[in-house]
Amino acid sequence: MSHWPGNAKDQRTTFGGLSRAQLMSRVRSRGNNTTELRLASLLRHSGLSGWRRHQPLPGRPDFVWPKLRVAVFVDGCFWHGHNCGKNISPKTNAAAWQTKISGNKARDRRVTRLLRDRGWLVLRIWECRLSRQHTRCIRRIELALDHAG
Ligand SMILES: [Zn+2]
Structure with missing residues (x-):
């Protein structure tokens, strides 16, 4: 879990009217792997196999096809600073959050550059795209695997 900027323990959240529990669950979407499990089930459903998880590669890609050298990241919109409206703007400690999120970006x-330099094909999929346009996300992965194979 990343460090929570400022002394936020007793503060009420000012993040778009979310309760602190709701906010924490959104922030944690990196640590709880609901989104990754969702992609795993979509991959299985589409008959895509051969992937591994938890491979010791830079940036810890979420899904890796080791032989084809394809790495897929599922990026949470909040932590990775996606400009999609799910990336709620913090009002408290805004500067600290901004620093943290631009550091992540x-x-x-x-990490993407490093993996590409090592001959990996890298795909980054936004969490929101995966929930709203999962067919397109799977198609992107299929194309990458075809291309790599
Ligand atoms: Zn997004």
Whole structure:
């Protein structure tokens, strides 16, 4: 779990009227792997196999096809700063959050570049796309696997 900026323990959340519990569940979407499990089930449903999880690669990709050298990340909109409206803007400690989120984005770019330099095909899928347009997400992965194979 990442560090919570500021002394927020007793503060009420000012994040778009969310309760603190709701906010924490959104923030945690990186640690709870609901989204990843959802993608795993979509992959199975589409007959895509051969993937591994928890591979010791830079940035810990969520799904990896080791032989084809394809790595898929599912990025939570909040932590990875997606500009889609799910990335609610914090009012308390806004600067600290901004720093944290831009740090995450910079790290995402570094990791992607590093893996590509090592010959990996890297896909990053936004959490919101996966829930709203999962067919397209699966199609992207299929194309990547075809291309790599
Ligand atoms: Zn999003």
